Amino acid sequence: GAPGHAPYAAILVEGQVERRPQALLDQLADGGRLACVQGQGRPAKATLWVRSGNAFGSRPLFDATLPPLRAFAVEAGFAF
Secondary structure, three states: OOHHHOOEEEEEEEEEEOOOOHHHHOOEEEEEEEEEEEOOOOOEEEEEEEEEOOEEEEEEEEEEOOOEOHHHOOOOOOOO
């Protein structure tokens, strides 16, 4: 992202994100949209995010797979 040039009406992420792309969502203008492929593994979901004030809504669109973006990877943690 380029926060110095925000806000944006639309952002298209050309890679798979494992978690909510909050840093990019924060750069959207009110009513702005962000499209990305979100999830872990295959298949993930093409997802459309929409900003309304300080709230964000999302809607899964279809199954998809793209190369993962490291900046949006979930850090490995301890699990039982």
